[in-house]
Amino acid sequence: MAVRIIETSDPAETESLGAELAAGLTGGDVVLVRGELGSGKTTLVRGAARALGVTDPVTSPSFSIGHRYRADDVTVSHLDLYRLAGLQHEDPALLSDYLGPDRIAFVEWPQDGEDQLESARLQVSLAHRGEDRRRIEVVDR
Numbered sequence: 001m002a003v004r005i006i007e008t009s010d011p012a013e014t015e016s017l018g019a020e021l022a023a024g025l026t027g028g029d030v031v032l033v034r035g036e037l038g039s040g041k042t043t044l045v046r047g048a049a050r051a052l053g054v055t056d057p058v059t060s061p062s063f064s065i066g067h068r069y070r071a072d073d074v075t076v077s078h079l080d081l082y083r084l085a086g087l088q089h090e091d092p093a094l095l096s097d098y099l100g101p102d103r104i105a106f107v108e109w110p111q112d113g114e115d116q117l118e119s120a121r122l123q124v125s126l127a128h129r130g131e132d133r134r135r136i137e138v139v140d141r
């Protein structure tokens, strides 16, 4: 397990970090993205998705738990589980639609104890550090 701490000073730097992380990902990988509202989770995912070849605008899922984007060789899934209290009472297929060997999935607000997310490849945590600065911790397993 490797832990990296990075500080960014604007959204572009956070996008670049996302792109850098994306370079190490492959189909089947799951990335958990944690941090308060506005800390830059979606910004980081946007940078990663772009780097993977997504050309559609990457926006926060709001009417569903996630979006799927066609990329170069994979499908990029972007989930936001903020409004789910827990997945225990949900249909297991809810997540399955977004995960799989030909998909790279980024999950904002992952729920604890969710088996399908347990084996995540990367865990990213963002925190506000005043104005446009963010502290970003990346745990690679």
Ligand code: ADP
Binding pocket: 008, 009, 010, 011, 012, 013, 014, 035, 036, 037, 038, 039, 040, 041, 042, 043, 044, 060, 108, 131, 132, 133, 134
């Ligand atoms: P989240 O998904 O965590 O709620 P978003 O990525 O949607 O956060 O929003 C982050 C907001 O903070 C955006 O408006 C972005 O422009 C701004 N911002 C300012 N500085 C940074 C930074 N260093 N990294 C990421 N976002 C930043």
Ligand code: MG
Binding pocket: 041, 042, 060, 080, 108
């Ligand atoms: Mg978000």
